[in-house]
Amino acid sequence: FIVVVAVNSTLLTINAGDYIFYTDWAWTSFVVFSISQTLMLVVGATYYLTFTGVPGTATYYALIMTVYTWIAKGAWFALGYPYDFIVTPVWLPSAMLLDLAYWATKKNKHSLILFGGVLCGMSLPLFNMVNLITVADPLETAFKYPRPTLPPYMTPIEPQVGKFYNSPVALGAGAGAVLACTFAALGCKLNT
Secondary structure, eight states: OHHHHHHHHHHHHGGGGGGGTOTTTHHHHHHHHHHHHHHHHHHHHHHHHHHHOOTTHHHHHHHHHHHHHHHHHHHHHHTTOOOOSOOOOTHHHHHHHHHHHHHHTTSOHHHIIIIIHHHHHHHHHHHHHHHHHHSOOHHHHHHHSOOOOOOGGGOOOOOOTTSGGGOHHHHHHHHHHHHHHHHHHHHHHTTO
């Protein structure tokens, strides 16, 4: 069951680098993908962590996701898809924070949900931005791999990314911090 959870969460997060294609929508997509990655990581990692009761298993779960992603993206890269082969393992440090919250509070599930959820939800968009910075330039990729023109209803509005209150990292971190607690609770609930 744990392997199934890990595989499915990896499949759901595998295309989270695709915001690189949506040059016009990069920041909006970044927020959405950051939240989706956070939720998939949190629910699986807390399930695994509370199932074993051993601090460290959340990080192990993130490592499984990372390795599966490397294998899948490596295969796609070999088939000619425009992915960079190395994908920053963004899930690992966030999962470490989940482990830390669980360990530091002497395996208190409520602390894991509240503290671990907030820490994981707030941190992943920060690490995901590092991921975004290290991959190929979106504009270069867009010219190299042209796509059909966007339909009128998807015509983008220029984002004001310079201002903090419009920052995709801040928005992703804020939303992630709230939602990750709910999903951490769900991960714990799956064991009861």
